[in-house]
Amino acid sequence: MLNTSSRREFVVAATLLTFTLAGCSRKMTPAQARASDVPFRSLDTFAVTVLDALGETLLPGSAAAGLSHYIDHQLSGSLADSMLMIKYLGVPAPYTDFYLRGLRAADALAHAVHGKGFAGLTHEQAVGLVGKMAGGQVEGWQGPPVGLFYFVLRSDAVDVVYGTKAGFEQLGVPYMAHIEPPSRWGE
Amino acid sequence: MTASLPKDPVDVIVVGSGAAGSNMAARLAEGGKRVLILEAGPARGPGHLISSTLYARRVKWTGPPVLDEGRNPVGFVFNSAYGTGGAAMHHYAVWPRMHAEDFNMRSQHDRGLDWPLTYTDLATYYDAVQQEAGVSGDAAKEVWRPIGAPYPLPAVPVFPQGNAIARGFEKLGKTVAPLPIAVTSTDYNGRPTCLWDGWCDSGCPIGALANPLTVHLPRAASAGAVLVNDAPVTKVLTSDDGTRAVGVEVALKDGTRQTVNAKVVVLAAFAVENPRLLLASATPKHPQGLGNSSGFVGRYIMTHAAGLVYGLFSEDTRPYMGAFGGQLVNQDSYPKTTHAKSGAFGSYQWMIAQAVKPNDLLGISTTRPDLFGTALQDFMKRATRGFAGMTAVCEDLPVADNRVTLTDQRDVHGVPIARVTHTTHEESVALWKASLAEGKEVMQAAGAKEVWTGPPGSMHIMGGTVMGTGASNSVTNTYGQVHDIPNLVVAGPGLFPTSAGVNPTFTVHALAARSAEHVLTTWQKVAG
Numbered sequence: 001m002l003n004t005s006s007r008r009e010f011v012v013a014a015t016l017l018t019f020t021l022a023g024c025s026r027k028m029t030p031a032q033a034r035a036s037d038v039p040f041r042s043l044d045t046f047a048v049t050v051l052d053a054l055g056e057t058l059l060p061g062s063a064a065a066g067l068s069h070y071i072d073h074q075l076s077g078s079l080a081d082s083m084l085m086i087k088y089l090g091v092p093a094p095y096t097d098f099y100l101r102g103l104r105a106a107d108a109l110a111h112a113v114h115g116k117g118f119a120g121l122t123h124e125q126a127v128g129l130v131g132k133m134a135g136g137q138v139e140g141w142q143g144p145p146v147g148l149f150y151f152v153l154r155s156d157a158v159d160v161v162y163g164t165k166a167g168f169e170q171l172g173v174p175y176m177a178h179i180e181p182p183s184r185w186g187e
Numbered sequence: 188m189t190a191s192l193p194k195d196p197v198d199v200i201v202v203g204s205g206a207a208g209s210n211m212a213a214r215l216a217e218g219g220k221r222v223l224i225l226e227a228g229p230a231r232g233p234g235h236l237i238s239s240t241l242y243a244r245r246v247k248w249t250g251p252p253v254l255d256e257g258r259n260p261v262g263f264v265f266n267s268a269y270g271t272g273g274a275a276m277h278h279y280a281v282w283p284r285m286h287a288e289d290f291n292m293r294s295q296h297d298r299g300l301d302w303p304l305t306y307t308d309l310a311t312y313y314d315a316v317q318q319e320a321g322v323s324g325d326a327a328k329e330v331w332r333p334i335g336a337p338y339p340l341p342a343v344p345v346f347p348q349g350n351a352i353a354r355g356f357e358k359l360g361k362t363v364a365p366l367p368i369a370v371t372s373t374d375y376n377g378r379p380t381c382l383w384d385g386w387c388d389s390g391c392p393i394g395a396l397a398n399p400l401t402v403h404l405p406r407a408a409s410a411g412a413v414l415v416n417d418a419p420v421t422k423v424l425t426s427d428d429g430t431r432a433v434g435v436e437v438a439l440k441d442g443t444r445q446t447v448n449a450k451v452v453v454l455a456a457f458a459v460e461n462p463r464l465l466l467a468s469a470t471p472k473h474p475q476g477l478g479n480s481s482g483f484v485g486r487y488i489m490t491h492a493a494g495l496v497y498g499l500f501s502e503d504t505r506p507y508m509g510a511f512g513g514q515l516v517n518q519d520s521y522p523k524t525t526h527a528k529s530g531a532f533g534s535y536q537w538m539i540a541q542a543v544k545p546n547d548l549l550g551i552s553t554t555r556p557d558l559f560g561t562a563l564q565d566f567m568k569r570a571t572r573g574f575a576g577m578t579a580v581c582e583d584l585p586v587a588d589n590r591v592t593l594t595d596q597r598d599v600h601g602v603p604i605a606r607v608t609h610t611t612h613e614e615s616v617a618l619w620k621a622s623l624a625e626g627k628e629v630m631q632a633a634g635a636k637e638v639w640t641g642p643p644g645s646m647h648i649m650g651g652t653v654m655g656t657g658a659s660n661s662v663t664n665t666y667g668q669v670h671d672i673p674n675l676v677v678a679g680p681g682l683f684p685t686s687a688g689v690n691p692t693f694t695v696h697a698l699a700a701r702s703a704e705h706v707l708t709t710w711q712k713v714a715g
Contacts, residue, residue, distance in 0.1 A: 058559045080229075080249040080269075083241040088265040088548055090255040127560060134557055151556055154563075155546070158553075162567060163241050163546035171545055171571040173507050176384035177238035178392050 030066025030160060042075040042096050043068060050103040053119040055157045057126040062157035070160050085155040098144050105143025112140060192415055192437060196448035197223045200435055201455055202420045205273020206692050207678035207699045208455030209403035214703035216410035224412055225437060227419035228270035233400060236390030240547035243389035246277050251598035253459055258610040261490040262645035265548060267457055271416060272399040274457060275692060277390045279512035280369035280397055281538055282322050282693035284313050286333055286521060289687040296523055298532055299585045300684035303656045304665045310335055312697035320397035321375040324367035331518035340372045344383065348504040348575045349514035349540035355633025356517055363515040366538060369397035370510050385542025387511035421600050422468045423452055423675065429472025431715060432675040438600040450714035451674045451706060458648040458681040462591040463605040478662045478669035485591035487650035488609055489686040492619040492643040494579025496626030497554050498635030499570060506543050506574040515539035521688060531617035533582030534688030541576060554641060579622035580646060582688040584612035591651050619643050647691050652681040666705040674713050678702060
């Protein structure tokens with residue numbers, strides 16, 4: 001029979017995402033993984049650098065919230081366990097190539113327009129380029145559809161900043177969980 | 188329920204454990220039949236339904252890939268699920284009835300298709316199912332509602348977001364009524380009252396929302412039905428002469444296949460997997476696939492275009508409160524030619540004041556995808572306090588070329604994967620635009636200081652195995668029996684010849700209840 005525990009009385013089984021540090025598996029938030037400098041598994045150093053810079057432009061605070069570690073963790077696991085928004089958007093799995101090609105294209109755009117990589121742009125320059133990406137039309141863009149890439153990355157940034165209990169609290173939204181999510185990402 | 192495939196034949200195999208499958212399984216098992224439910228996805232119970240927009244994505248489809256194509260893709264992954272309970276596990280339980288005019292659109296308006304049955308044929312099944320599931324509403328206030336028994340539960344509460352939008356409808360002389368929703372407004376049959384905390388999309392673990400785990404799967408289990416998870420069906424098996432289904436082939440985890448025989452096979456694997464299986468089960472007697480002698484399998488795939496309208500109010504709307512499906516309904520635009528002057532045809536209803544979370548595809552942040560950086564931060568702070576939204580469920584005219592086909596690619600079990608192609612009919616696009624125009628007018632009348640709209644998202648998937656009067660115009664009869672193979676029964680929204688302007692799940696249940704009753708009362712003839 002179905003066990004319908006009444007109302008909000010479910011036991012919280014709190015586990016964090018599993019990251020591997022110094023050969024040991026540890027449960028931690030993406031923010032903690034970033035602070036602990038957990039090695040990446042799917043993203044290379046170049047991709048992480050661009051991703052952090054893009055993330056900060058899309059939503060300030062997303063880099064510190066562990067955006068890169070969150071995406072890397074999700075890309076490195078099974079599709080069934082993935083929590084990335086891209087699952088909804090008609091992009092065939094696996095998604096790593098989508099991210100890598102998009103990040104390369106964004107960096108190439110920065111070089112083409114400003115003569116330097118995305119991570120080296122001033123705030124105003126980065127905002128200007130992301131504004132073009134948001135418009136969905138960028139001449140010479142060599143990656144996944146630019147509007148889709150913008151939307152995916154923006155959604156990821158929103159997820160790590162606002163999609164958590166801490167993010168809800170930041171906005172003054174009561175979380176009201178029946179079953180608490182395992183991780184308080186963004187702490 | 189157990190988790191191993193039986194060696195001996197059963198009476199009925201039900202492929203899929205969602206709304207249609209669980210309903211039919213419960214009824215057939217209670218009718219004394221030995222029922223085996225085969226669910227392709229993993230086992231899920233209430234403990235898997237974590238209150239998180241992120242973890243909710245794990246419930247969605249992760250089965251064989253589906254190529255989602257056309258100008259207006261159906262959004263297969265978002266609109267489906269994988270595991271016990273199927274898509275109904277995370278559905279929002281908005282349960283309006285279809286209207287009488289939805290069933291005879293071809294003869295009345297020369298549009299779309301006619302159903303081979305009428306509203307009257309379904310009315311008593313709607314009544315029975317709403318009693319089982321516990322639908323909350325106020326039938327008297329739904330002035331558009333076709334004849335039927337009153338709801339068993341009182342109306343859902345209205346929160347500030349609902350009150351704000353209702354003000355706009357009322358100022359324009361339009362009507363709102365409590366949204367009919369299969370969520371408990373009071374304790375019901377051992378189920379607790381909803382807390383109105385808006386976690387429906389993640390799946391309701393407390394039993395307030397009538398998903399398969401809460402209503403029909405427990406009934407099926409009590410009557411002896413067996414549910415086996417991680418049991419993808421790769422083929423429906425038919426007799427040598429092709430006139431009967433004899434069972435199914437199931438892929439096992441070790442890479443081998445097992446045959447399970449049955450007297451009746453029910454396909455309840457949703458609107459894309461059902462036609463995929465029929466097409467992939469071709470034999471020399473059915474070279475184009477089962478039930479496909481006239482080429483209708485896979486055709487007339489439909490999805491509702493979502494008319495998304497938003498407003499920002501000065502007052503605190505508490506938009507996170509309520510059910511994910513909404514608080515109020517308006518069906519003033521249900522008559523098919525209401526917006527004919529705009530080149531539109533079809534019906535729509537408003538689902539008003541849906542509970543929202545900050546993130547996710549239907550979250551506050553996604554309503555303004557153009558904003559980023561500090562503008563996004565500022566918007567999120569303002570919208571959390573004053574946001575309001577409503578969604579028009581816009582009818583999608585059936586188009587034969589909107590269809591499921593098989594591709595050359597194969598899944599891990601060697602079955603061809605499906606391509607779903609969908610481009611919205613121009614009169615349905617015009618209907619969607621008309622809904623946005625009306626919605627903006629409502630929000631402005633309500634006093635919203637900012638009003639904006641969203642793109643035409645895809646809600647629900649219907650068609651692909653449509654019912655009709657014969658093999659020359661459809662795949663099944665009114666009971667879902669495949670014309671050429673009467674002991675092969677299709678269940679689910681794939682049977683719909685038209686999409687109507689309301690959410691499909693209540694009608695899925697009514698059809699399933701009617702089909703199960705027919706199978707039981709004609710068992711000797713059906714089962715052979």
